[in-house]
Amino acid sequence: MIKFQNVTKIYLENTIALEDLSFKINEKEFVSIVGKSGAGKTTLLKLLLAQEKPTRGRVFFDNQDVHKIRPEKLPELRRRIGSIFQDYKLLASKTCYENIAYVMEVLGKSNQEIEKDVPKILEIVGLTERAQNFPAELSAGERQRVAIARALIHRPDVILADEPTGNLDPYNTSEIIHLLLKINTLGTIVVLATHNKEIVNSLGKRVITLGQGKIIRDQEKGRFIL
């Protein structure tokens, strides 16, 4: 489903974010990407979302080279991926409800479906009361939960989660991880980039460890070892 083939990403001369990276992620897999800050986790997710271009190598999604997709066709790829960004990337001018509904509107879902699904996901992430608030009026943890709700709402084929629990308390953290696991059992690929040792160790799923832009370890049922 997802394939990185000899991917190298160099930002400026001497700043190598990723170096000759090759791996595959199969359907229904749950993969954690771990590594120190600056190990290249976020870059890896950005390459998959075609937010950045690799310096060398190719990235495939469903046998299609992501970076050969014409700009006007990119939205089709991105609609199949639900992204939870480290900096949330919420639309500041829209309320919580509208931020989540926007993804469904973009997909052309009917108003009835939107009115049915959005309150449901807001309840799951515990933000029913905050539906009409703007992102600036929310705490970091609440924003993170809106971002999660937005990534899940349209049942994408893949979820890319970049530090989704970074600002959450232990209770919310385990709730969100449960949610991601549940979605994964329904057939969605989950790619989780995280620092959180406890989460990774408790998952018992595949772990890819990055160090200085290279894959140090790639283990089925892996553990968080740097």
Place this chain on the structure above:
Amino acid sequence: MLVSIKRIIRWGWQGLFRDGGAATATVFIMVLTISLITSIFLLKEASSFLISSIQEKVDISVYFKENSTEQEILNIQEELSKIPEVQNVKYVSQEQALQDFIQRHKEDPVLMRSLEEVGRNPFLASLNIRASDPTQYEAVSDFLDNSLFGYLIEKVDYHQRKPVIEKIFSLTANLEKSGIVFSVLLVFLSFLVVFNTIRLIIMKGQEEIQIQRLVGASNWFIRGPFLFQGTIFGILSALISLLIFTFVCWFFGSQISILFPELDMWTYFLSNIWTIFLIQLLTGIGLGVVSSLMAIRKYLEI
């Protein structure tokens, strides 16, 4: 499709109200630009009126020898009237010329005394010719010089007046030309100001545009609300400008009429109100839409 259009309009509408400050600033700048273009349209009318009234003051006179009879001169007048370039030919008899002179210089004792000393009417009968276009005087003058009745003519004062006529002609032509250059320059500058204002406002929303791209919105979904807003800005600015000009023309029209009785700005404005509104509307919507499109373009590359 219909659902998408409805959503785009709703987002655009929401944006207008949620960022009222930016909307007000844009409309204000657009009203200035539209007003400038409307002024150019109205000034064009006023200046062409002024130019034609200057040109109307230009004429040439043909003086006839003392022995020519009135009938001969009237025949020539008839001949001249047949030339298409000639707009108007006026006969001034010897007696009339004398009366005009006395009327004009009755306050000047030296001139009056010299006239008395001459003892007779020293003035010649003449035809005063006005051409429809100042460039035609040369042709009229040539026609007179080479005509059959040339023997009756004492002199044609075209050659004397030639420099003045040519100066007026080149002045009015230059006035028109520099007016066009100046207007084009002003319009260009004001377009730049509007474009930059809209660009700054959209730049503020740059991050949102990129987020919209990342969650899979197509480019038309992103552009749509901005285009809708651009159209609304255009319509609103055109309406405000129309109101301003209705007031200005009504208020100042009568004052201008005191200076130039034949120039009635208010009537001119009323009889052209639809053309003016169309110009304002097209300028407003065109500016709003084109500026938005150009400003968003570079943020859609992610």
